[in-house]
Amino acid sequence: xxxxxxxxxxxxxxxxxxxxxxxxxxxxxxxxxxxxxxxxxxxxxxxxxxxxxxxxxxxxxxxxxxxxxxxxxxxxxxx
Amino acid sequence: xxxxxxxxxxxxxxxxxxxxxxxxxxxxxxxxxxxxxxxxxxxxxxxxxxxxxxxxxxxxxxxxxxxxxxxxxxxxxxxxxxxxxxxxxxxxxxxxxxxxxxxxxxxxxxxxxxxxxxxxxxxxxxxxxxxxxxxxxxxxxxxxxxxxxxxxxxxxxxxxxxxxxxxxxxxxxxxxxxxxxxxxxxxxxxxxxxxxxxxxxxxxxxxxxxxxxxxxxxxxxxxxxxxxxxxxxxxxxxxxxxxxxxxxxxxxxxxxxxxxxxxxxxxxxxxxxxxxxxxxxxxxxxxxxxxxxxxxxxxxxxxxxxxxxxxxxxxxxxxxxxxxxxxxxxxxxxxxxxxxxxxxxxxxxxxxxxxxxxxxxxxxxxxxxxxxxxxxxxxxxxxxxxxxxxxxxxxxxxxxxxxx
Numbered sequence: 001x002x003x004x005x006x007x008x009x010x011x012x013x014x015x016x017x018x019x020x021x022x023x024x025x026x027x028x029x030x031x032x033x034x035x036x037x038x039x040x041x042x043x044x045x046x047x048x049x050x051x052x053x054x055x056x057x058x059x060x061x062x063x064x065x066x067x068x069x070x071x072x073x074x075x076x077x078x079x
Numbered sequence: 080x081x082x083x084x085x086x087x088x089x090x091x092x093x094x095x096x097x098x099x100x101x102x103x104x105x106x107x108x109x110x111x112x113x114x115x116x117x118x119x120x121x122x123x124x125x126x127x128x129x130x131x132x133x134x135x136x137x138x139x140x141x142x143x144x145x146x147x148x149x150x151x152x153x154x155x156x157x158x159x160x161x162x163x164x165x166x167x168x169x170x171x172x173x174x175x176x177x178x179x180x181x182x183x184x185x186x187x188x189x190x191x192x193x194x195x196x197x198x199x200x201x202x203x204x205x206x207x208x209x210x211x212x213x214x215x216x217x218x219x220x221x222x223x224x225x226x227x228x229x230x231x232x233x234x235x236x237x238x239x240x241x242x243x244x245x246x247x248x249x250x251x252x253x254x255x256x257x258x259x260x261x262x263x264x265x266x267x268x269x270x271x272x273x274x275x276x277x278x279x280x281x282x283x284x285x286x287x288x289x290x291x292x293x294x295x296x297x298x299x300x301x302x303x304x305x306x307x308x309x310x311x312x313x314x315x316x317x318x319x320x321x322x323x324x325x326x327x328x329x330x331x332x333x334x335x336x337x338x339x340x341x342x343x344x345x346x347x348x349x350x351x352x353x354x355x356x357x358x359x360x361x362x363x364x365x366x367x368x369x370x371x372x373x374x375x376x377x378x379x380x381x382x383x384x385x386x387x388x389x390x391x392x393x394x395x396x397x398x399x400x401x402x403x404x405x406x407x408x409x410x411x412x413x414x415x416x417x418x419x420x421x422x423x424x425x426x427x428x429x430x431x432x433x434x435x436x437x438x439x440x441x442x443x444x445x446x447x448x449x450x451x452x453x454x455x456x457x458x459x460x461x462x463x464x465x466x467x468x469x470x471x472x473x474x475x476x477x478x479x480x481x482x483x
Contacts, residue, residue, distance in 0.1 A: 016316065017146055023131045024145070047118075054124035 006035045011068065015043040019051060026057065029075055034060065037071040044069060084444045085400045088285075088437030089234055089262060089379055095287045095337055098330045102289065105129060105326040115323050116314060126325045133332025140335045141260075141279070142270040143296055149315045150328055153293035154261035155185040157280030158228075160295055160319065161257045162189045164305030165226050165278070166198055169255070173223030175199045179211050181417045182230050186259055190228075199223075207422055208371045209238030217248055226255045231269075232262035235417040235433055236370045237379030239267065246275040255303060261285055261293075265338030266346065266376055271296065277303045283327070287438065288334030292327035295319075341438070349436050350377035352445050356434060359449030363456055365469075367427055369418060380434040383418075383427040386466040387459045392432060395455035399448055402433045 008025050010018040018041050029035060037048065045064050048071050052059040058074040085093075094102075104110040105126070115130045117123025131145070138145040151157045166176065178190055180202045190200045201219045203211050211229065227249050229240050242258055249256035257278040260269065265286035271279070279296040283289055297303050297318070311320040338345075357380060360366060365385035384392065389403045403415075414428035423431075434448070460466040469475055 020131060020134075020146060023128060024135060027132070050118065051124065054121045055128065 006033055008035055008037045010037060010039040010041070010044065012040065014041050015047070018044050019047050022048065022051065026055075026073075026075055031075055033075050035073045035075065037069075037073065039069045039071070040067060044071070048073070080441075080443055080447060082398050083400045084398060084448060086434045086436060086440065086444075086448065087400045087402050088440070089237075089433065089435035090402060091284045091290065092287045092437055093439065094289055094330065095334060097337065098288055098333045101333045102326045102330040105329050111325070113325075115325060116312070126323075129325055129329050130323055133328045133335075136332035136336045136339075137281075137294060140265060140269075140339045141281075141296065142272045144299055147271075147296050147299050149295045149297060149318050150323055151293050151295055151319055152291055153284070154183075154259060154280045154282040155293075157282075157293050157295040158183070158185040158257075158259055159189050160305065160308050161278040161280060162186065162226065162228055163193065163308055164318075165255055165257070165303075166193050166196075167306035168304050169225045170198075173221075173225040175201070175221050175224040176226045176228065177201045177203065177216065177219055177224060178228045179203045179205060179230070180420045181205050181209065181233055181235075182228070183234055183259060183261070186228055186230065205238075205420055208374060209233055209236050209417075209421060210240055210374065211245075213241070213244055213248070216245065220248075220252050220254065224252070224254050226257060228257040228259070230259040230262070232260075232266070232376050232379075233417065234262050235379070235415060236381045236421070237262075237375035237377075238371065239263070239374055239376060242276065243274060249277075250275045262379075263376065265335065265342060266378060268342065271298075278305075283331035283334055286334055286338050289327045289330040292324060292331045294331075345438055346377065349438075349440070352436050352440055352442065353377040353380050355442065356380060356436070356445050356448060359445070360452050363453065367423075369421070369423070369431060378435055378437065380436070381418075381431060382434075383423065383431040384456055385427060385430060386463055386469055387430050387456060389429045389431060391459055392430065392455065395459055396432075396451060398451060402435070403429075403431060 006029060010021060018039055049059055052073060056076060058076045060072040060074055063070040106112060111125045111129060113122025113126035115123060115127035134145045134148050137148050151160060176190060176198060178186055194200050203215055206212055229245055231242055232239050246256050255277040258276050259280045261280060261282045262285060264281040277298045282293040307318050309320050314320045367383040369381040369383060370379060393403055414425045415431060418428040418431055
């Protein structure tokens with residue numbers, strides 16, 4: 001999976017900050033861009049998929065097996 | 080020209096049309112009316128997105144991180160949260176707070192409240208130009224000083240405090256610094272990346288946003304902690320509970336976005352109008368300028384007309400919406416505590432008028448104002464026995480007034 005040089009590192013941040021920074025980043029990137037998100041906040045396991053569902057972005061892949069969670073999101077909705 | 084002419088922009092401002100238009104999208108079933116704390120449906124997530132956009136628009140104006148912005152009901156609440164919140168959280172470290180005697184009542188009354196709770200408050204007296212004496216501030220710092228709270232721009236005379244110098248003093252003494260920026264935000268440039276300010280209060284309705292919404296900047300690095308004053312739900316990182324008024328927040332965001340674009344053009348335009356107004360009235364006999372032009376924002380022009388009673392003048396200027404003293408205290412007939420702190424005699428303080436100009440003030444309105452002031456002052460002085468005595472050479476300072 002190609003990531004267009006877009007990695008959002010949210011490690012060491014706790015709720016509500018990860019979603020705040022994700023929202024900002026999504027607004028800044030172009031439609032169709034894929035974003036890799038790194039997080040270690042357990043709340044993001046629930047929050048990031050919900051964000052994608054309700055804000056109409058594609059959640060391409062999740063890896064929450066490791067201590068650092070990885071989420072691949074594609075911006076598909078015009079903000 | 081529409082009457083009365085509004086020259087009280089320091090009290091409040093009309094909202095920009097774009098602000099009103101955007102706010103309307105967050106109120107009805109057709110819009111995004113959801114509660115931003117609702118996580119289980121689209122309405123909540125969309126509302127939270129709107130709040131997040133506004134938070135970023137506000138942060139951009141003052142060069143802060145959006146995570147450092149907490150929404151409140153206005154600058155009064157922000158001042159309360161900052162001062163009481165710091166006092167409570169750091170009370171083990173110390174109980175001494177320094178402020179200035181010309182601060183807004185939101186700060187002074189909060190400090191008085193804390194005095195009753197056992198805190199020690201030092202009220203600095205300003206210099207004659209309204210600024211605080213930096214050396215006096217340094218002298219008053221004690222081992223147990225936890226906070227300095229100083230307003231950036233005074234709401235009555237428009238004087239700008241040197242918050243850069245004050246912040247340096249606070250930083251070198253390991254004291255937190257709170258700034259009430261209600262009258263400066265969006266009017267003069269503020270860069271919180273360059274200024275070492277720990278807390279900053281601001282409002283929306285002073286810069287063409289809606290009433291009832293404001294914010295508090297709380298520095299993230301190094302982290303500033305405070306005790307919440309409103310509890311119930313843990314909104315705003317637990318620092319200010321209560322459902323967020325999305326429409327007001329959106330309005331505030333748009334107002335701040337516009338302010339960022341117009342800050343310099345507004346400043347120059349209003350300065351031009353202020354100079355026009357002053358040049359048109361400065362030759363009136365016994366007029367006193369209470370705002371030193373070198374160190375003030377152009378939006379506020381405070382003048383006193385000797386031998387004219389302030390309330391009579393306000394009545395005579397009924398075609399102008401102006402203020403005598405700050406909006407919060409103009410209902411009382413006590414002379415302005417700010418002007419008295421600057422050493423003005425009661426008579427001059429009583430005859431003071433604050434003209435505050437804004438983005439929508441026009442040249443025609445200023446010219447009409449000049450003409451009306453001249454007419455009104457002449458008429459009122461012709462009716463005044465004090466003016467007659469003064470004109471006939473009586474030394475008014477040495478008159479022995481007796482009461483039968």
